[in-house]
Amino acid sequence: MRKLIGFCLRLKRSQEGAVAVLVAVAMVALTGIVGIAVDVGRAQLLQSKLSSALDAAGLAAASTVSTTNLSADVDKYLNVNFQNYMGSHITSSSVTVNSNNTVITLTASATLPTTFMRIFGHDAINVSALSEITRAVSGLELALVLDNTGSMEGSKLADLKTAAHDLVDILFGDGNAHDLWVGVVPFSQTVNIGASHAGWMDAAYTSSLNWGPASWMGCVDARENGGDVTDAPPSTQPLKAYYWPDDSNNDWIRSGGGYRTPLTTARGPNKYCPQEVLPMTSDRDAIDNAIDAMQAVGYTHINLGAVWGWRMLSPQWRGLWGGDMDANALPLDYNTPRMNKAVIIMTDGENTVSNNIHTAYWYPSDGKLGTTNTSQAKTQLDQRLSQVCTSMKSNNIIVYTIAFGSPGSTVQNLLRNCATQPDYYFDSPTGAELQAAFRAIGDSLSNLRISR
Incomplete structure (x- = not known):
């Protein structure tokens, strides 16, 4: 009987140790999931901000498309509206205009430093946006x-x-x-x-x-x-x-x-x-x-x-x-x-x-x-x-x-x-x-x- 009781006590201690390991692993995984969710949410906010800033820049610059340096104006208005949102920065932008100056296509990319995902080796998230402005009288x-x-x-x-x-x-x-x-x-x-x-x-x-x-x-x-x-x-x-x-x-x-x-x-x-x-x-x-x-x-x-x-x-x-x-x-x-x-x-x-x-x-x-x-x-x-x-x-x-x-x-x-x-x-x-x-x-x- 004593041997049986001792065996049961040893088994209990062994199960508690395994649960502790499982809990520790689960906590790490849960932290990673939450971290990813936070950074993905921040990336979505950034993409929305970049899109709206690009739209505003396109409308402002396109109003003088026939008389100005369009690329320079887009960069100026884009930076004013974006303002390094959440610590991010714009990495590139481009402007193309069709032959009749009636359609202006704009693209921009930005990078955002991560908060939790850097734990897993991902230091930044890249987002991009596209806008098309049509001019018509x-x-x-x-x-x-x-x-x-x-x-x-x-x-x-x-x-x-x-x-x-x-x-x-x-x-x-x-x-x-x-x-x-x-x-x-x-x-x-x-x-x-x-x-x-x-x-x-x-x-x-x-x-x-x-x-x-x-x-x-x-x-x-x-x-x-x-x-x-x-x-x-x-x-x-x-x-x-x-x-x-x-x-x-x-x-x-x-x-x-x-x-x-x-x-x-x-x-x-x-x-x-x-x-x-x-x-x-x-x-x-x-x-x-x-x-x-x-x-x-x-x-x-x-x-x-x-x-x-x-x-x-x-x-x-x-x-x-x-x-x-x-x-x-x-x-x-x-x-x-x-x-x-x-x-x-x-x-x-x-x-x-x-x-x-x-x-x-x-x-x-x-x-x-x-x-x-x-x-x-x-x-x-x-x-x-x-x-x-x-x-x-x-x-x-x-x-x-x-x-x-x-x-x-x-x-x-x-x-x-x-x-x-x-x-x-x-x-x-x-x-x-x-x-x-x-x-x-x-x-x-x-x-x-x-x-x-």
Whole structure:
């Protein structure tokens, strides 16, 4: 019996030792499992933080994709948003852009020091993230109000055409733009609304003028009695034809009878009448063709270009412009949801008034600007531009302005105050800077979304 009891006691002690070993092994395993769970959870938090930081960096950098070093901007915004989260650090990042600058793909990797897993020889966990930003323009009515005066002749006009084409390329991208409508308003000392809009005119006045072998090309005088700063439709105040009479500054009728043909925009009743406006359209080729057709003639009345840009965007002119605008009931009402209205006003010089130049306000001596003094008349043009800009902004039209070729502080300040906000004004002394300005505006008007 004693032997049996002794055997049982020895067996009990042996079992207790085995259990202790098993418990010790289990504790090590449980600690490892908990440690792995903690580090995996931290890695998941890190991956989420890296993804959100990459999305934010992509949206911020892609808003200026046409004008900046995209990789440098992505790294800058990524580091600002990531901030070495939980002691981790970014190990790599990359940016690729498709040929149309419409899809930006971003990747990033980061490493996180482990806490418990280092016990098992794993000192760090690596995570990665991918983001895809898609740029598309949707819901935009845009009027390009572009200086076509004589001072733009040569390389300046060529630079303007290049910059405007770049803008069109940015806006239309790969052709998937929706509800994008662009019009072109060339201006000099008058604006050419197109002879097809004879119904807007005071027909009796037009027919009373001697056009010789030529005919009215479509340019119009400035409205009188304050009508030159409003978006009132022609039903409220018919327009009068722009007409430069035969005089010492424009000798087109021979003293013995007959005409000094050919009568063109260089001589005759249509002298210095610029290229016809293009009403808003979604036809990219038509827009590019209108830009290519621009010619440099005449003197500068920026306010007239601006007010006709406004009239192209004003719902009071719905059903009047024809073409795509009538087919799509454009312009839409102000503040229509998911539709923006914008105008870009670009000039290379100040408003000009001369006793030798007949404009949409006639000669200064005719007093149509409320004065016969040329300096005061110029001031009137400046003030009327400011009035038009204020009216457009009050109707939530986004106004961008560009001073090209260092035109002087007066017009630079005028355009700066005209713009919707300070960074919507661009000072562009050179052709390269003009191109950069148009690209920046294109970026500003592009909508961004995270597509992946």
